[in-house]
Amino acid sequence: AQTVTQSQPEMSVQEAETVTLSCTYDTSENNYYLFWYKQPPSRQMILVIRQEAYKQQNATENRFSVNFQKAAKSFSLKISDSQLGDTAMYFCASLHGSSNTGKLIFGQGTTLQVKP
Amino acid sequence: KAGVTQTPRYLIKTRGQQVTLSCSPISGHRSVSWYQQTPGQGLQFLFEYFSETQRNKGNFPGRFSGRQFSNSRSEMNVSTLELGDSALYLCASSLALAGVNGELFFGEGSRLTVL
Numbered sequence: 682a683q684t685v686t687q688s689q690p691e692m693s694v695q696e697a698e699t700v701t702l703s704c705t706y707d708t709s710e711n712n713y714y715l716f717w718y719k720q721p722p723s724r725q726m727i728l729v730i731r732q733e734a735y736k737q738q739n740a741t742e743n744r745f746s747v748n749f750q751k752a753a754k755s756f757s758l759k760i761s762d763s764q765l766g767d768t769a770m771y772f773c774a775s776l777h778g779s780s781n782t783g784k785l786i787f788g789q790g791t792t793l794q795v796k797p
Numbered sequence: 798k799a800g801v802t803q804t805p806r807y808l809i810k811t812r813g814q815q816v817t818l819s820c821s822p823i824s825g826h827r828s829v830s831w832y833q834q835t836p837g838q839g840l841q842f843l844f845e846y847f848s849e850t851q852r853n854k855g856n857f858p859g860r861f862s863g864r865q866f867s868n869s870r871s872e873m874n875v876s877t878l879e880l881g882d883s884a885l886y887l888c889a890s891s892l893a894l895a896g897v898n899g900e901l902f903f904g905e906g907s908r909l910t911v912l
Contacts (some may be wrong), residue, residue, distance in 0.1 A: 718903075725800075726887065726903040772840065784853050785832070785901065787840035 683708045683777050687788035694763045695796050701748075702758045702791050704773030711735075714776040715749065716785070717758045721769040729771070732756065763795045799824065801890050801904035809910045815876040818907045822869050822890030828852075829871040830901060831863060834885040843886075846871050847893075875909075883911045 684707045694700035706715065717729040732740045732749050739747050744761045760767055773788040802821040810816050822829050831843040842855040846865035863873040869890075875882055885908050889901035 725905040728900060728902075731900060774840075784842045784845065784855065785830075785840075786842075789839050 683710075683775060683786050685773050685775050685786050685788040687773050687791050689791045690789070691792045691794070693794040693796055694760075696763055696765060698763055699759060699761045700763055700793065702760075702771055702773075702793065704756045704758070704788055706754050706756060706773070706775050706786075708754070708775065708777050710777040712777075715747075715756045716774045716776070717745070717747070717756075718772045718774060718787075719767075719769045720772065720790075721766075726772070730758065760793075765795050765797060767793065768795045769793060801888055801902055803886075803888050803904035803907050805907060806905065807908045807910075809912060810878050811912050812878055812880060814878050815874060816878060816909060817872055817874045818886055818888075818909075820871045820873075820888030820890075820904060822871070822888075823902055826890035826892050826902070827869050828891045828893060829865055829869065830889045830891075831871070831873050832887040832889065833857075834887055834906070835883070840887070843873065878911045880911050883909060885909075 686705045688703055713734045715732045718726050719729045720726040730740050730742045730745050732747055739749050746759050748757045770790045770792050772790045774785045776785050804819045828847045830845040832840050834840045844851055844863050845853045849865045860876045865871045885906040887906045888904045891901050
């Protein structure tokens with residue numbers, strides 16, 4: 682079964698510092714996507730970053746980058762220069778193959794608090 | 798460009814009733830997926846619609862159903878409501894089948910409370 686595990690229910694970081702959120706996943710597929718989504722309090726979920734499994738290069742979006750370790754099935758998110766607006770719940774998710782269209786598998790989420 | 802619009806945003810129902818939630822995807826998007834979010838179970842996939850056809854379905858009972866119209870707007874219906882159906886229901890749209898491009902745009906959700 683395809684699963685996504687986030688082992689850190691809560692984390693906090695001081696403003697301007699760097700924080701890393703962990704995620705591991707399990708799949709037998711060769712073709713899949715991995716995502717980090719951000720859900721601020723009472724606001725909609727937005728995509729932070731996406732990684733295609735066939736790409737070896739780690740994805741980067743401004744202050745957000747991932748460390749994709751395919752063999753270890755690990756997909757961590759690094760947030761550099763943390764800002765107060767980064768306070769949110771972060772979900773790691775996977776999408777496995779065209780046969781599972783639309784079906785994101787989400788982790789349980791990590792609540793991140795950025796402190797001033 | 799307008800985002801994904803879900804209505805109603807909040808609603809309260811009693812056990813045994815039914816509810817219909819609506820989702821208007823981003824203009825031009827043809828795929829709509831639905832997710833249930835609860836504190837205990839997290840985010841769980843309900844179903845995906847593309848070109849008015851259900852393409853994939855999650856592990857939910859038959860009380861949960863949906864449909865998609867020719868303009869890509871989607872509705873989901875829950876009949877015979879149970880207390881455990883209390884949740885935030887999220888709709889997400891994508892340009893093509895979500896398994897092709899892998900990127901979903903979420904709405905703000907419809908928060909259902911069952912008393």
